[in-house]
Amino acid sequence: MTKAITKEALTGLVAELTAAGVRVIAPAKAADGGTDYRAIFTLADAILGGEMPRRSLRAVFQPPTEAVFGWERKGTGIELTPAAAASQPQVVLGARPCDAAGVNVLDKVMGWDYKDDMWFARREATTIISLACAEMAPTCFCDKIGLSADATVGADVLLRPAGEGYTAEALTAKGEAFVSGHARWFSDEPVTADPAPPSREAFPLDKIEEWLEGHFEDALWADLGLRCLGCGACTSICPTCHCFDIVDETDGTAAGTRRRNWDTCQTGLFTVHTSGHNPRADQASRCRQRILHKFEIYPKRFEAVLCTGCGRCVQACPAGVIVPEILDSIAQRANGGAA
Amino acid sequence: MKELQELSRSLLADGQVNVVIGWEQGPTGARPVFVTKPEDADRLIFDQRCVHNLAAYLSPRRPNVGKLGKAAIVAKPCDAKAVAGLIRESQIKREDVVVIGVRCGGVLADPASKEALSAETVSERCPGCESREPTLADHVLGDMPPPPPGERRRDARIDELEAMPPAERWAFWQAEFERCVRCNACRQVCPLCTCDRCVTEKTQPLWIESSAHSRGVFAWQLTRAQHHAGRCADCGECDRVCPVDIPLGLLNREVARIVERRFGFEMTDDPAAAEPIGAFRMEDEQEFIR
Ligand code: SF4
Ligand code: SF4
Ligand code: SF4
Ligand code: SF4
Ligand code: SF4
Numbered sequence: 001m002t003k004a005i006t007k008e009a010l011t012g013l014v015a016e017l018t019a020a021g022v023r024v025i026a027p028a029k030a031a032d033g034g035t036d037y038r039a040i041f042t043l044a045d046a047i048l049g050g051e052m053p054r055r056s057l058r059a060v061f062q063p064p065t066e067a068v069f070g071w072e073r074k075g076t077g078i079e080l081t082p083a084a085a086a087s088q089p090q091v092v093l094g095a096r097p098c099d100a101a102g103v104n105v106l107d108k109v110m111g112w113d114y115k116d117d118m119w120f121a122r123r124e125a126t127t128i129i130s131l132a133c134a135e136m137a138p139t140c141f142c143d144k145i146g147l148s149a150d151a152t153v154g155a156d157v158l159l160r161p162a163g164e165g166y167t168a169e170a171l172t173a174k175g176e177a178f179v180s181g182h183a184r185w186f187s188d189e190p191v192t193a194d195p196a197p198p199s200r201e202a203f204p205l206d207k208i209e210e211w212l213e214g215h216f217e218d219a220l221w222a223d224l225g226l227r228c229l230g231c232g233a234c235t236s237i238c239p240t241c242h243c244f245d246i247v248d249e250t251d252g253t254a255a256g257t258r259r260r261n262w263d264t265c266q267t268g269l270f271t272v273h274t275s276g277h278n279p280r281a282d283q284a285s286r287c288r289q290r291i292l293h294k295f296e297i298y299p300k301r302f303e304a305v306l307c308t309g310c311g312r313c314v315q316a317c318p319a320g321v322i323v324p325e326i327l328d329s330i331a332q333r334a335n336g337g338a339a
Numbered sequence: 340m341k342e343l344q345e346l347s348r349s350l351l352a353d354g355q356v357n358v359v360i361g362w363e364q365g366p367t368g369a370r371p372v373f374v375t376k377p378e379d380a381d382r383l384i385f386d387q388r389c390v391h392n393l394a395a396y397l398s399p400r401r402p403n404v405g406k407l408g409k410a411a412i413v414a415k416p417c418d419a420k421a422v423a424g425l426i427r428e429s430q431i432k433r434e435d436v437v438v439i440g441v442r443c444g445g446v447l448a449d450p451a452s453k454e455a456l457s458a459e460t461v462s463e464r465c466p467g468c469e470s471r472e473p474t475l476a477d478h479v480l481g482d483m484p485p486p487p488p489g490e491r492r493r494d495a496r497i498d499e500l501e502a503m504p505p506a507e508r509w510a511f512w513q514a515e516f517e518r519c520v521r522c523n524a525c526r527q528v529c530p531l532c533t534c535d536r537c538v539t540e541k542t543q544p545l546w547i548e549s550s551a552h553s554r555g556v557f558a559w560q561l562t563r564a565q566h567h568a569g570r571c572a573d574c575g576e577c578d579r580v581c582p583v584d585i586p587l588g589l590l591n592r593e594v595a596r597i598v599e600r601r602f603g604f605e606m607t608d609d610p611a612a613a614e615p616i617g618a619f620r621m622e623d624e625q626e627f628i629r
Contacts, residue, residue: 031518032515036518054582055582059520065552222403226373227371230527231522231523231528233524233581233582236582237582245549247542247549249550261521261549262520262521262522267527269540318391319371319391320369320450324366325365325366
């Protein structure tokens with residue numbers, strides 16, 4: 001179902017949603033002047049189609065820190081209070097297609113051997129309205145990862161710029177319910193979307209996966225391990241990185257909170273065993289881990305690469321470690337080239 | 340540039356060093372490079388996009404680089420301060436590193452930038468910098484450049500913050516720290532964060548909560564700032580790496596100013612100068628000990 005919506009109608013829609021207690025999250029100005037996904041109150045606060053939000057959409061579904069449960073000593077026992085499920089209905093407006101795709105990729109691991117309640121409570125309460133990109137930044141490579149500037153993966157509704165307004169395509173049952181539930185803002189008048197930027201040829205991801213499988217030891221990792229500072233900036237802005245640490249923080253001696261916090265495979269402590277042994281003792285093995293997890297381990301298990309080509313890691317890396325460059329050189333090696 | 344390449348080639352060819360840590364042109368801009376073969380010395384560049392403080396690679400926390408053997412490092416005057424810090428704190432030995440100093444007239448804020456150096460594009464740390472060439476150097480290369488363009492914006496901002504009533508200043512930092520995700524990237528990139536085990540990772544007892552709630556963030560930020568008192572080289576790497584753009588440079592610089600006022604110490608590239616944090620002087624003011 002494809003409809004159209006004008007900017008004025010979108011303004012009205014946002015006002016209607018917020019008045020009804022729905023949280024609307026959109027790319028908006030952060031305190032430092034950059035763009036982040038934030039709660040907005042009127043459409044004027046949103047920056048639709050501007051610069052890439054600095055942080056990915058992941059934080060909306062898995063915040064940097066969140067309480068899992070509280071505990072309190074009661075006599076000889078311990079009482080647990082589960083954290084309240086996040087059930088406030090929310091709408092993400094103007095999600096990047098790469099970010100919507102990232103959330104979709106993460107559903108696979110979050111619902112794998114154990115269904116992550118906190119993740120899915122937020123997922124179920126959220127409608128994602130993504131906005132096709134009018135242009136690609138020099139660091140973007142979603143097309144080379146098999147997506148595109150107007151990819152629909154993970155979105156409930158996809159908006160495409162169309163002159164002064166947008167076309168609105170409902171992609172899922174949730175998306176259709178959203179559009180029909182707010183039908184008065186959408187029109188049936190035929191509107192043509194502006195052309196999306198063309199896609200380049202994708203990386204040979206199958207070949208890359210195959211090469212990775214056979215090259216656990218390779219000079220490539222040693223090279224990466226030199227340049228990489230192990231700061232984890234790449235993983236903390238990535239829409240598909242999802243590792244977390246579990247900590248217990250106490251309030252006095254009788255009560256406390258168990259929290260889960262973002263963690264990163266790029267630091268040494270991540271894999272230290274209680275024995276003191278660290279299977280990823282140096283930076284080269286940590287860099288390898290990041291690439292293997294994204295392009296071999298995850299695809300094997302979940303049939304999707306753990307990267308949407310958003311290019312945030314390229315922008316964030318203080319040392320010039322560049323994922324598309326790494327994929328290019330692996331592709332060349334896989335094709336028998338020297339790289 | 341030719342000078343740098345020639346010198347590096349001969350250092351490698353004569354076996355004086357096993358690796359030259361410098362900058363190269365990467366796909367998106369200048370970036371660190373590790374040249375181990377004389378024939379690769381042509382990859383080395385130095386220009387105003389060479390923002391990175393390469394001293395981070397000399398730290399014992401980077402054993403991958405250490406394993407390559409004796410290193411030469413290309414250093415701007417401010418980078419040399421970090422090298423001096425590492426020597427001063429016995430993290431490396433002076434004789435184990437060859438410092439190729441480069442004369443510097445300022446760098447861009449962004450190593451991927453294609454713009455010319457101007458008051459708008461220059462890195463925060465450069466305007467007002469009086470060091471044109473490092474004194475801690477075995478070789479000094481390049482022509483003497485003019486001073487970096489622009490005014491000391493950051494000091495002006497700090498003056499403003501210092502003049503604010505405490506509640507307003509508190510609100511400013513609260514708004515900034517609200518974004519901190521406790522990724523610790525600021526620590527990881529810092530050439531002078533050399534602890535094997537950071538205090539924020541000690542859990543028994545738990546000194547600093549690792550969660551990104553305001554308690555955890557304030558405890559972390561204040562600890563980080565204090566641990567850098569009189570040690571920070573003001574290279575701006577922590578500021579540049581922060582994935583949520585927290586202006587850590589403001590904090591670092593404020594602490595440096597306090598150290599300057601109280602102890603008359605300014606970060607220097609003289610490894611023999613004693614840092615206040617590691618030195619005891621009878622004449623230090625002690626009015627807080629009662
Ligand atoms: S690996 Fe990099 S490009 Fe890929 S999704 Fe993560 S941040 Fe984006
Ligand atoms: S951002 Fe760059 S330097 Fe930092 S961990 Fe990632 S690849 Fe390494
Ligand atoms: S602070 Fe001084 S030495 Fe450092 S990059 Fe700027 S101008 Fe050069
Ligand atoms: S604290 Fe920041 S500015 Fe100071 S030396 Fe460390 S990385 Fe550089
Ligand atoms: S780099 Fe930024 S977000 Fe990460 S811990 Fe440091 S201040 Fe916080």
